Amino acid sequence: MIKKISHLGVAVRDLAEAREFYRSILGLESSDPILGGEGAIEVSMVQVGDAIVELLQPIGNEGVMAKFLEKRGEGIHHICYEVDDINAEVTSLKAKGIEIIGEPKPGAEGMSVFLHPRGTHGVLVELVEKEE
Ligand code: CO
Secondary structure (H helix, E strand, O other): EEEEEEEEEEEEEOOOHHHHHHOOOOOOOOOEEEEEEHHOOEEEEEOOOOOEEEEEEEOOOHHHHHHHHHOOOEEEEEEEEEOOHHHHHHHHHOOOOOEEEEEEEEEOEEEEEEHHHHHHOOOOOEEEEOOO
């Protein structure tokens, strides 16, 4: 079961510049950058009340985030829904014919998995089961 929106992923070219925009223009602090995506991206979280905006900057010119920026430019990259049981969710979505990218993997917030935008009306969807 989907509980709520966990975060929005936003692709940026320059994480330091983007963080400065969020801080000085929007008045929102962001977390110190950490490595994500098996070292292919740098990530900083902007806490906005209950929700999070996840700023994503590719490292280098390879990898999915770099390709996304090349093709689509900066902007919303994915929407992440928090679920109560990720394995049950994946099983149920697969049964409904939804294309899952890989298997659930441990991430910053807990186990997470992506659904291909081909099957979700054009939106890359991430599901996360938060650790208790
Ligand atoms: Co995410």
